[in-house]
Amino acid sequence: MPGVEGFMYPNEVSLYWSVLIVLYPFITGLVAGAFILASLERVFRVEAVKPTYRLALLTALAFLIVAPLPLQLHLGHPERSYEMYMTPHRTSAMAMFGFVYLWYLMAVLVVEIWLDFRADIVALSQSTTGWKHWMYWAMTLGSANVSERALAIDERVGWVVTLIGIPSAFLLHGYVGFIFGSIKANPWWSSPLMPVVFIFSAMVSGIAAVMLLYMALMRLRKQPIDMRCVDTVASYLFYIFIVDFSLEMLDLIHRIYEADESFRSLDFMVHTRLYFSQIVLQILLGTLAPILLLFVAQVTKLSEPTRKKIYAVSGSLALVGILAMRWNVVIGGQLFSKSFLGYTTYKMALATREGLLVAIGLTLLPLLILAVLMKVLPPWPEKKHASIPEAVAAH
Amino acid sequence: MRLFRDAGHLFRLAGLFAFGTLFILTIRSFLVPRTFGEYGHYRGAAIAEVAAHPARFAGHQTCETCHTDVAQTKAAGKHAQVNCEACHGPQAKHADDPSSVDPGKPDTAVLCVRCHEASAARPKDFPQVNAGDHSGGVPCQTCHQPHSPAIGSASAPASAAGGTK
Numbered sequence: 001m002p003g004v005e006g007f008m009y010p011n012e013v014s015l016y017w018s019v020l021i022v023l024y025p026f027i028t029g030l031v032a033g034a035f036i037l038a039s040l041e042r043v044f045r046v047e048a049v050k051p052t053y054r055l056a057l058l059t060a061l062a063f064l065i066v067a068p069l070p071l072q073l074h075l076g077h078p079e080r081s082y083e084m085y086m087t088p089h090r091t092s093a094m095a096m097f098g099f100v101y102l103w104y105l106m107a108v109l110v111v112e113i114w115l116d117f118r119a120d121i122v123a124l125s126q127s128t129t130g131w132k133h134w135m136y137w138a139m140t141l142g143s144a145n146v147s148e149r150a151l152a153i154d155e156r157v158g159w160v161v162t163l164i165g166i167p168s169a170f171l172l173h174g175y176v177g178f179i180f181g182s183i184k185a186n187p188w189w190s191s192p193l194m195p196v197v198f199i200f201s202a203m204v205s206g207i208a209a210v211m212l213l214y215m216a217l218m219r220l221r222k223q224p225i226d227m228r229c230v231d232t233v234a235s236y237l238f239y240i241f242i243v244d245f246s247l248e249m250l251d252l253i254h255r256i257y258e259a260d261e262s263f264r265s266l267d268f269m270v271h272t273r274l275y276f277s278q279i280v281l282q283i284l285l286g287t288l289a290p291i292l293l294l295f296v297a298q299v300t301k302l303s304e305p306t307r308k309k310i311y312a313v314s315g316s317l318a319l320v321g322i323l324a325m326r327w328n329v330v331i332g333g334q335l336f337s338k339s340f341l342g343y344t345t346y347k348m349a350l351a352t353r354e355g356l357l358v359a360i361g362l363t364l365l366p367l368l369i370l371a372v373l374m375k376v377l378p379p380w381p382e383k384k385h386a387s388i389p390e391a392v393a394a395h
Numbered sequence: 396m397r398l399f400r401d402a403g404h405l406f407r408l409a410g411l412f413a414f415g416t417l418f419i420l421t422i423r424s425f426l427v428p429r430t431f432g433e434y435g436h437y438r439g440a441a442i443a444e445v446a447a448h449p450a451r452f453a454g455h456q457t458c459e460t461c462h463t464d465v466a467q468t469k470a471a472g473k474h475a476q477v478n479c480e481a482c483h484g485p486q487a488k489h490a491d492d493p494s495s496v497d498p499g500k501p502d503t504a505v506l507c508v509r510c511h512e513a514s515a516a517r518p519k520d521f522p523q524v525n526a527g528d529h530s531g532g533v534p535c536q537t538c539h540q541p542h543s544p545a546i547g548s549a550s551a552p553a554s555a556a557g558g559t560k
Contacts, residue, residue: 007515086423089436111408118404141411143404150401157405 006342015334015346018354020070022330023362025176025198026205026323027067030366032173033206034060035109035165040236042162048232054379055217056210057113062370064105069362073353093182097175104172108165114139115158117377119146135376173202180329187262188333193251200244205322207237208315213370215312221380227304234311238294241318245287248325265340273335273343278328286321290314453490455479461493465542472543473522482506482541503535 004013038056040046072078084098114121122144125136174195180186181194211233218225255263270278293314297307331346349355399406433439458479459466469475480486482501489496504526513523524530530537538546 009516010514085419086427087431087436106412114408141404141407143407145401145404147401149397150404153398153402153405 003345004342007339008337008342008344009339012337013344017330017334019348019359020074020354022326023359024070026326027063028173028176029202029205029322030209031060031064031067032169032202034210035169036203037207037210039162039166042159046232048228051226051229052210052214052233055214058373058379059210059213059370061109061113062366062373064109065369066362066366073358093179100171100175104168108161108168112158112161112165115154118154119151122146170199173199186333188266191251193247197247197251200240200247201322201325203240204237204244204318207233208318211237211311212315230311234294234297238298241291245291262340265336269336269343274328274332277324281324282321282328286317286324290317450487451485452480453487457490469542473545474542503541504532507535
């Protein structure tokens with residue numbers, strides 16, 4: 001049989017979880033990571049990262065809106081998916097996750113963005129006309145109270161929401177790791193470390209994505225990049241990357257030392273079918289190279305342009321590495337036989353419902369949504385001041 | 396009182412959430428079937444609906460009331476435990492009206508390999524062959540009598556008499 005080597009059970013020959021299921025944890029990871037970066041400013045009062053705060057929140061929202069789409073496209077009957085909310089099954093992790101998603105979207109992210117942008121929304125509702133005025137007026141919920149005391153209450157409530165949001169973000173992405181880690185029949189997935197590794201890799205990808213977006217947007221807007229901010233974000237990226245890499249190595253060492261009955265088969269797979277995506281892309285290019293680059297930027301005194309280049313390259317490599325990690329988990333876990341005697345091949349379709357073109361579209365869609373969100377709710381401080389009329393600001 | 400005024404927008408937000416929750420619960424009350432959860436995590440009325448479907452299988456006892464000769468042959472052979480309709484398909488219509496509903500005979504070249512094509516996933520002592528090498532597309536019943544398949548058994552086709560097992 002083409003693409004099959006050794007012995008495969010009949011139901012193992014073709015893969016059920018495609019590239020869209022690779023994309024799904026990648027996208028939710030970006031959400032969780034971006035939110036945790038935003039929470040640094042809000043809860044831990046890291047003032048240096050403030051310029052990325054609003055951008056991180058909007059990025060998290062843009063990606064969170066797209067997060068369920070790969071799953072919907074994967075479902076045979078997507079029109080039935082709402083049943084998960086209508087008649088939830090309490091013993092199903094996937095069903096319960098539907099509520100985690102809803103909670104995170106509605107009770108955490110939307111509320112936090114609303115509270116933070118409320119003064120701007122009120123100002124925009126007063127300075128715009130026509131449909132824009134009505135849109136912003138609806139977003140104010142009919143309350144134009146932006147007095148100092150009202151904003152202070154918003155600040156306090158926003159802090160509490162962020163505080164609740166941090167464990168929610170951990171839960172959101174921890175679930176994705178859990179869904180793989182809890183499959184005891186698959187030795188490539190079954191590991192209690194899986195949710196933890198997923199959370200830390202999510203933070204790496206989210207922080208890298210917001211850092212890259214911030215630098216790219218500043219360049220596009222011909223504005224100077226706040227190097228104090230980017231340096232701080234890059235240092236957090238470096239520290240979390242080290243924790244993430246240590247956890248992944250711990251998992252690997254544990255597997256090598258334990259060397260259970262699946263080890264030879266999985267080891268063979270890593271050295272053959274997954275060699276490029278695991279060893280080259282994930283570990284060498286996607287983890288060690290950016291860690292090394294960030295390390296150099298941390299310990300040496302480099303010029304500003306060099307640091308910018310290092311951050312751009314290491315951020316991009318980190319994203320490639322995390323995407324490769326998702327690929328190796330999702331696709332790698334379906335390439336070997338439960339008999340440990342054979343291997344199959346994943347042939348990605350091009351223009352089908354779960355093909356490459358749809359995957360590229362779903363990767364770009366959050367950026368499009370982010371562009372719209374930034375148009376509706378400008379995240380930049382200078383724009384904020386320009387858009388708030390004096391009278392409202394003084395109110 | 397001042398707190399209520401300055402936190403008014405938060406009460407509006409809470410009201411919106413309460414309205415949203417109520418809205419979803421109202422929709423849910425319409426969408427979830429009334430008998431859902433009556434016996435388990437499914438629509439209770441589905442059981443009665445499925446039970447009301449006309450029977451498609453007659454059952455081997457019904458077959459054996461007419462086809463006594465086949466029942467005897469089968470009982471003495473390796474396929475004694477294989478149900479009639481496992482190979483012949485559901486035959487309730489034929490049982491209800493034997494003269495006008497002809498069930499037809501299954502194509503043994505297709506049917507037998509469903510169980511007997513060689514596969515490492517099958518028990519070693521289960522009879523299995525590589526059909527292509529074994530018969531080259533010739534229907535199995537040329538040599539094997541499906542109701543008592545061992546060659547050399549009393550009911551084997553004449554063409555296979557003296558053949559190897």
